[in-house]
Amino acid sequence: MQKAPYKTKQQNLLFSYLQTMKGKHFTAEDVRLYFESKEIPIGIATIYRQLEKLVSEGKIQKYIIDEHSAACFEYSGENCMEKEIHFHLKCEKCGRLIHLECDELEKAGKHLQSEHGFILNPLRTVIYGICTDCAKKDRNYESR
């Protein structure tokens, strides 16, 4: 009755890729290109299926950064759930993605939970806005 998952070459390859990309963002296509360049082609369907599995197991996170670009994945290491929470800020102007650890935001997250009963998932949430550099360049972004 139970599933008896097999360990395949592709799974190991993907895991080795995760090691090299710890803390960085990558797309399904990035993975495919990486192995293509090493002359180890992996089918894109396999990559999507493996990534989806890893996401559902909580081993990697998936981010929808922009609507018409591919989804981003991130591997934070073995015990990512126990690590410090970091948030993702995405600049709408230059497209930069910023990792931020911030007590104030964590506090806001706790407030959401205690006062509004909503359990924040910082692994998926992307905060949009204008980054420092872009704000300096363009004074139209004084405030919102």
Place this chain on the structure above:
Amino acid sequence: MQKAPYKTKQQNLLFSYLQTMKGKHFTAEDVRLYFESKEIPIGIATIYRQLEKLVSEGKIQKYIIDEHSAACFEYSGENCMEKEIHFHLKCEKCGRLIHLECDELEKAGKHLQSEHGFILNPLRTVIYGICTDCAKKDRNYESR
């Protein structure tokens, strides 16, 4: 040289739809279906083009809620930029989209700006997590 924008029947129709949907979310397809049901078919391309224009004029907002569903739009009224800020919470379990006005979150937004130089755009940011109801039903979501 300059553009001389025309006022078309479709633009007026779309505006009348916005009135009925003030504060609610809708997709391009919702608009199309609405007018189809009134036997006034509007081409989907026109709807996308008009919505895009309204977004760039700041008259409506566009949200990317889920990666594989259509983008959501929202009309907040004539002077939406001056109204109270509200945030969007999206439940990852039941899919519910919650509107929330919350001083604590606004404070966190101001902190982002003053301490990290990042100008939050609450009109685009979607906060993911688990809503009260789903958390009650499933004790696995104790905390993150």
Place this chain on the structure above:
DNA sequence: TTGCGTGCAAAGGTTTTGCATGGCA
């Protein structure tokens, strides 16, 4: 009459799915 807006259909890009084949146990 001028030229912007519309509608249709086709294209674009990412992700999913069906099905036959390959490879792990």
Place this chain on the structure above:
DNA sequence: TGCCATGCAAAACCTTTGCACGCAA
């Protein structure tokens, strides 16, 4: 040998784009 995982190609989906036509000014 049994059956899960893979790869290919096709499909699905939302959105954009090209082009000819219609309609506002």
